[in-house]
Amino acid sequence: MLEALREQVRAATAAGAPLSIRAGGSKDFFGNAGEGERLDPRGCAGIVAHEPTELVITARCGTRLAELEAVLDAAGQMLPFEPPHFGAEATVGGCIAAGLAGPRRASAGGVRDYVLGVKLLTGRGDLLSFGGTVMKNVAGYDVARLAAGSLGVLGVITEVSLKVLPKPVTETTLRLELDEAAALARMNAWAGKPLPISATAWRDGALHARLSGARAAVADAISRIGGDEVDARAFWRGLREQSDEFFAGDLPLWRLALPTTAPPVALPGPHLIEWGGGQRWLRSGAPAEEIRARAAALGGHATRFRGGERRDVFAPLPPPIAAIHRRLKAEFDPAGIFNRGRMFGG
Amino acid sequence: MNAPVEAPNPYGRLPLEGEGPVDPQRQREVVARLRTLLPEHCVLFREEDTRPYECDGLTLYRQLPLAVVLPESEAQVVAIVKLCREMGVPIVPRGAGTGLSGGALPHAAGVLLSTAKLNRIVRLDAAARMAVVEPGARNLAITDAAAPFGLYYAPDPSSQIACTIAGNVAENSGGVHCLKYGLTFHNILAVRGVTGEGDLVEFGSAAPDVPGLDLLALVIGSEGMLCVVTEVTVKLVPKPQLARCIMASFGDVSTAGEAVAAIIAAGIIPAGLEMMDQPATRMVEPFVKAGYDLDAAAILLVESDGTPAEVDEEIARMTEVLNRAGAKKIAVSNSETERLRFWKGRKNAFPAAGRVSPAYYCMDGTIPRKRLGEMLRAIQQMEGKYGLRCPNVFHAGDGNLHPLILFNDNDVEEVKRAEDFGVEILELSVALGGTITGEHGVGVEKISQMCSQFSDAERAMFHAVKRAFDPAGILNPAKAIPTLHRCAEYGRMKVSGGRLPFADLERF
Secondary structure, X not given: OHHHHHHHHHXXXXXXXXXXXXXXXXXXXXXXXXXXXXXXXXXXXXXXXXXHHHOEEEEEOOOEHHHHHHHHHHOOEEOOOOOOOOOOOOEHHHHHHHOOOOOOHHHHOOHHHOEEEEEEEOOOOOEEEEEOXXXXXXXXXXXXXXXXXXXXXXXXEEEXXXXXXXXXXXXXXXXXXXXXXXXXXXXXXXXXXXXXXEEEEEEOOEEEEEEEEOHHHHHHHHHHHOOEEEOOHHHHHHHHOOOOHHHOOOOOEEEEEOOOOOOOOOOOOOEEEEHHHOEEEEEOOOOHHHHHHHHHHOOOEEEEEEOOOOOOOOOOOOHHHHHXXXXXXHHHOOOOOEOOOOOOOO | OOOOOOOOOOOOOOOOOOOOOOOHHHHHHHHHXXXXXXXXXXXXXXXXXXXXXXXXXXXXXXXXXXXXXXXXXXXXXXHHHHHHHHHOOOXXXXXXXXXXXXXXXXXXXXXXXXXXOOOOEEEEEOXXXXXXXXXXXXXXXXXXXXXXXXXXXXXXXXXXXXXXXXXXXXXXXXXXXXXXXXXXXXXXXXXXXXXXXXXXXXXXXXXXXXXXOOHHHHHOOXXXXXXXXXXXXXEOEEOOOEEEEEEEEEOOHHHHXXXXXXXXXXXXXXXXXXXXXXXXXXXXXXXXXXXXXXXXXXXXXXXXXXXXXXXXXXXXXXXXXHHHOOOOEEEEOOOHHHHHHHHHHHHOHHHHHHHHOOEXXXXXXXXXXXXXXXXHHHHHHXXXXXXXXXXXXXXXXXXXXXXXXXXXXXXXXXXXXHHHHHHHHHHHHHHOOOEOOOOOOOOOOOOOOHHHXXXXXXXXXXXXXXXXXXXXOOEOOOOOOOOHHHHHHHHHHHHHHOOOOOOOOOXX
């Protein structure tokens, strides 16, 4: 199977013909519009190794994310970054390439923080291995972590090793009524205290805080945080998978990544805050320039996550950073065949 | 760049680029230009002034630089890089010089850039839990500054009292708490640095992510080869209310290794999980009086932190697991003083090695935890083979070993044996499915073993990554990533020496 992929890549590089890497297609909506013949890596599938006591799982790119999570679940473990699936067909490779994390991001880290190793099929048709299966590794540049969120522009991620963690012993959610500014202040104050908060979300005057951990720690936190204990498993799933009603409808969905202490975004349109204030969702048809300028003024950036035009979805890069991107792309993918335009134009 | 110096060395090492005498004519030219950028006291070039910079924590390698510069501002760093770019002069960045892989070894034709004068904490934002610091800020100084707010900087390498944040960024340093709190990588929000092109660039952000590729991931652990760091934004985390530490004794190292796996299997991620073998406890105990069980073949230090109730709950669970896994004796710290005493022995293992032996050589391989017993048995055999002692301390939680090879550095033959011993451990780390370096970096020390760990195409891609940040190749050249030529030479040495380098050479 790998040989077939390699042949397809070599032929495309020789012809200078673009390839669009697409497995389950669950994240087709994300990023700029791609172009080119489809490269379907799902033939490369299966869990290669999972050793619970090593806290590592290795899987081929076409493995369904749901399958991998089921294997971990059976061993009492989880992917700490709670990746969204956005569809039953979501694959491990797509999860790493998209680099998206769910509600636990602020407390546990993102995809990048759990990638230990990748195998990458480059534009030259070389299958390269970076990182490995051990927790600490500084031999060579950390290309494995670079692959997280690379949207396939460097090559086909054919295999990945991820650090995993035990599932928390217990979990509950508290609901507090607070306005936006007060909720932001509260989330930041909590984050400065040793509390077992694993997720936060604010919308329409209600702040939800999920607590995960040892029984004693969670019980202690409940008494210190206050509010009402609620069963919110469906609520968190709704945020993770964007099946919550907030995400319905056609109005463009903007994602603003901001410092957690940034004040309310104060742009018109429904909004929802996650990640202790670090991720702010906005439904708005306002011009991109206006939203981007506001995000930049607040110390972050804005992405048109869903809806609207499929070009210039991401905030533009400063010139020296863009130059490094161009040089890296030219080295990994000399003919520029992989996911052309998906991350940035040209 | 300069051609490799083919000068023979007494240790049978492959020559390094940048070894050799300083060219006085070139030195005059470069120093004259540097003095147009920096005040006189910030440019050192007389041998008595540059001698202190001839090595870092890896004292087996020494080399004088062309000059040493001590910039006092970011603007000066930019100007230095631009000048060196124009003149084709290599730049070797250096923090506190505590590195153990020779990453800050000077280049005979290059400038050593010390961050000693750039050591301020620029801004500490307790509400946002972050600190913006200059590259030369000490690791522990950040934690000290954050302490009044109930916060700290989590990574705590043993050298934290001296080592600098930019040095930590260069090596992606760990420490004894990184199983739970992560490596430098997980605790850095942004790095500002000057690329080989002389561009001042911000990698990462105080926001959770940036658009485009995660270049910060490349910069961390890049050993000063992609940019000269001028500012670092670190994450600060809340200090747990309480921490307690278990000291568990075991009758043999394999049982101790299995106990580590049993703790993980029980779904516990301890705040710290360290192992020391008997030679190591016996080495440190006379100096630190940590109260270690000297009869045990190995001890484990297992730490729990959190709220008092949480710690009680976890300590009870850990104790049960350790007992079931065959611990002979268990002691739990009952005060902060006692906890710190338990750790003091572990944190002082390297200095203690320096006290019992004229010199020591610290290895840094990381292997899958389940191979620990195999590795330790092999090291024991190597002790006989090379005729040198090797106590072991390691970050058992993440499989990162620090064998300390004890030797006499005034004896050329013994130095060579120590180096060969080290090489064999490194090669075995790769063979067991691990890596040659967990947190100390490749530097010059392990550059040949990069040939064993990576293929030609992989190493070519590393060189390509460097070119993307430093097209002219002036930033810490010839470190960490070996050339194809070097790997070919190393391959020939391995073949002529048997399965491992020098395996069959007679040793008097």
